[in-house]
Amino acid sequence: MPNWFGIRTATATRRQALTAGAAGALAVLLPRMVLADEAAVADALKKLYGGKAMAEGRIKLDVPPIAENGLVVPIGVEVESPMTEADYVKAVHVFADGNPLPGVVSYRFTPDCGKAAAATRMRLAQTQNVVCVAEMSNGTLFTAKSNVKVTIGGCGG
Amino acid sequence: MSVQSKPRVRVPATAAKGELIEIKTLISHEMESGQRKDSAGKAIPRKIINKFTAAFDGKVVFEADWQPAISVNPYQSFFYKAQKSGAFTFKWKDDDGSEYTAESKLTVT
CATH class of the missing domain: 2.60.40.2470 (SoxY domain)
Incomplete structure (x- = not known):
């Protein structure tokens, strides 16, 4: 089932991107305080x-x-x-x-x-x-x- | 959002001579710390109650200097050793110069 696999990979990358984004936002916010x-x-x-x-x-x-x-x-x-x-x-x-x-x-x-x-x-x-x-x-x-x-x-x- | 600050005080009405009583006070106040920024990124100016004073028959018995770290609607409790009948005067001093007061009577039996 290549399609199923495809979705899974997509989800994983999306999650990674979100985590990276959140960490980035934190890094920007923290030094200001x-x-x-x-x-x-x-x-x-x-x-x-x-x-x-x-x-x-x-x-x-x-x-x-x-x-x-x-x-x-x-x-x-x-x-x-x-x-x-x-x-x-x-x-x-x-x-x-x-x-x-x-x-x-x-x-x-x-x-x-x-x-x-x-x-x-x-x-x-x-x-x-x-x-x-x-x-x-x-x-x-x-x-x-x-x-x-x-x-x-x-x-x- | 300037809400009229309303003090609430809980003091026992009567006490035996020499009895230790706990006084609990609460006042509604926004306690703006001066550390926050509004949506435009501008600092919101500090506005807190910076001093609480409790006096018994005119004599100061307890004082608290509040810093911006004190929570919204500040609560303060403390103790007093009842010696004679009289009246408490509680005062809260705002950064803007206004003062809020409350009074309660104590009868010593």
Whole structure:
């Protein structure tokens, strides 16, 4: 059946052509989107705290390991602290190292909060790390990091 | 598509003294990131709510600086330790200078 064969070959070439076309379109689109990286996050932190040492721990960063929709990714942060006038969490900053801009949100807490915890929703352009830094009232810094896999990016061109 | 931003706030009406309460807020807003382009390839200017402030009886208790990475119709929750009866004032500050406010009362028993 040469005819049958003929159709199959045609389909295969068409598929190849389509795949090649899609890859080409991606290659054209990708370089246009300038994304932040770890260096941009480090820069932002340097501006805030001037390269001060940060310890791991005390922060519970609540982000999903896989986000199906990058447009709405829930993010919760909780920092261990007695939240008294003498010892409380002053500020918390959240960054995303794969977004066009590294900043996500900055919180300022007061002892009146009782608990240094807050939650919101953010946009993530691609699979990336979410970095969180907490500043205590005595000036010490803590950090936490979590990777989020994004299935559909939240950064429509 | 400028829709009037409507804030919604959920605060318990009453709380025991020293009780930790969770406050949940939501406001309708397009949160245009400034990163998108329109069909003609022109950048769509940024228009987001850049600051959320919660005050109790006039004293600021919690603040959030939102960046363009915050989703459309921004949600924000946080905690407050109830000490005395009073009123919360919530404020959202828009890039265009406008301010949206909401108030809720808290009775401490």
